[in-house]
Amino acid sequence: xxxxxxxxxxxxxxxxxxxxxxxxxxxxxxxxxxxxxxxxxxxxxxxxxxxxxxxxxxxxxxxxxxxxxxxxxxxxxxxxxxxxxxxxxxxxxxxxxxxxxxxxxxxxxxxxxxxxxxxxxxxxxxxxxxxxxxxxxxxxxxxxxxxxxxxxxxxxxxxxxxxxxxxxxxxxxxxxxxxxxxxxxxxxxxxxxxxxxxxxxxxxxxxxxxxxxxxxxxxxxxxxxxxxxxxxxxxxxxxxxxxxxxxxxxxxxxxxxxxxxxxxxxxxxxxxxxxxxxx
Numbered sequence: 677x678x679x680x681x682x683x684x685x686x687x688x689x690x691x692x693x694x695x696x697x698x699x700x701x702x703x704x705x706x707x708x709x710x711x712x713x714x715x716x717x718x719x720x721x722x723x724x725x726x727x728x729x730x731x732x733x734x735x736x737x738x739x740x741x742x743x744x745x746x747x748x749x750x751x752x753x754x755x756x757x758x759x760x761x762x763x764x765x766x767x768x769x770x771x772x773x774x775x776x777x778x779x780x781x782x783x784x785x786x787x788x789x790x791x792x793x794x795x796x797x798x799x800x801x802x803x804x805x806x807x808x809x810x811x812x813x814x815x816x817x818x819x820x821x822x823x824x825x826x827x828x829x830x831x832x833x834x835x836x837x838x839x840x841x842x843x844x845x846x847x848x849x850x851x852x853x854x855x856x857x858x859x860x861x862x863x864x865x866x867x868x869x870x871x872x873x874x875x876x877x878x879x880x881x882x883x884x885x886x887x888x889x890x891x892x893x894x895x896x897x898x899x900x901x902x903x904x905x906x907x908x909x910x911x912x913x914x915x916x917x918x919x920x921x922x923x924x925x926x927x928x929x930x931x932x933x934x935x936x937x938x939x940x941x942x943x944x945x946x947x948x949x950x951x952x953x954x955x
Contacts, residue, residue, distance in 0.1 A: 679721075681714040685740045689748065691733075692716055698733060699726050700771070702752055723752065725768055736772045743779055750820040751775050754813050761809045762841050770840035777836060778817065781829055793828035795853035797873045800831065801882045803838045810834035852889050855929050859885055859922050863946065866918045869953045877952050884945050885922075888938055892926055897935045905936075908943045915946040 679692035679699060684707040692701050701716060702723040710716070727733045740748060755774065759766055784791060793799075800807045810833035814825050835853075839846045860881065864870060871878050891898065908916050919942035923934045 677718045679716045681710050681712055681716060683712065683737070684710050685737065686745050686748065688745060689740060690716070691737065697726055699724050700736070723756070725771055727768055727771065732769060732772050736775070739772070739775050739779060743775075747779070747782070747821060750817055751778055753820070754778070754816060757813060757816065758809055758837055758840070761812070762837070764841055766840040767843045770836060773839070773846060774833070774836045777832060781825060781832070782821065782823060785823060785825065790826065791828065793831040794857065795835070795850070796828055796831040797878075798853050798856050798882055799834050801879045802886050803834055806834040806837040806841065807831070809837055813837075851929075852886070855889065855926070856882060856885055858929075859925065862922060862925065863918065863949070866914075866921070867946070867950050867953075869950065871949075871953070877949055881945065881949060884941070888942065889926065889930070891938070892930055892932045892934050895932060898937045898941070904944075905940050908940060908947075912943055912947050915950070916943045918946055919943045 677694060679694045679701060681690055681692050682698065683691040685691065687705055687708045688702060690701050690707045690710060692699050701721050703721050706716065706720050706722075727736055743751075751774070755766070755770060758770070758774075781791075807830065810830045813833050814830050818824055835846060835849050838844070839849055860871065863881070871881065890896075916939065919939040922942060923939055926932075927934050
């Protein structure tokens with residue numbers, strides 16, 4: 677297969693077309709001496725991907741024009757690492773989103789601007805596999821570029837990886853993480869407890885809330901155990917009422933209906949959490 681050179685971004689990356697589709701072609705020296713309209717053969721291409729949306733194409737081109745070749749090669753290696761360790765297809769948007777994030781993270785680092793990650797503990801708990809990959813990514817970036825990205829960046833990178841694997845918008849993941857933190861703060865305040873963010877109890881709570889949010893987003897209804905509901909209302913009114921307060925916050929933030937059965941399961945979880953805290 678042959679490609680027509682559209683634009684040379686640097687010696688190792690070009691934008692090319694084939695059958696009216698636009699590709700990003702990567703290969704050692706692939707862009708050297710090339711001009712628009714020249715032909716590139718398959719064997720010259722080491723890696724390639726297509727950006728289907730014009731806005732993504734434009735943003736990626738603009739990004740690549742602002743970074744040096746070593747950084748670009750590092751980011752390409754990083755995405756290849758993510759693909760290999762995930763062992764699943766990645767959403768093409770990771771090329772733009774992760775490149776954009778790393779470029780500005782390094783820019784902030786060089787200027788001494790530290791950005792705290794408020795979702796670090798939650799991200800590590802919810803997405804352990806992606807977090808592990810993000811740790812490897814951060815080590816590679818630090819080694820190749822001789823820098824030291826802070827641990828907060830591991831959490832941000834993990835969210836980008838999860839977004840690419842699950843084909844989810846990074847904005848939705850961030851919003852859901854913020855909602856999780858708000859719900860946990862409500863629980864701590866209402867029950868007058870402080871939850872150890874490294875404990876198994878916190879891990880269970882976060883995972884339960886996360887799956888609840890996902891069910892609400894996708895409007896997946898769970899069976900309602902009526903007999904247990906009546907018992908919980910009678911025996912644990914504090915926890916049942918708190919469960920409904922949490923549900924009302926979810927409804928407001930997500931703009932989705934929350935089915936009544938969720939209150940039962942939340943009540944059970946809250947009662948167990950408080951019982952453990954009281955030991």
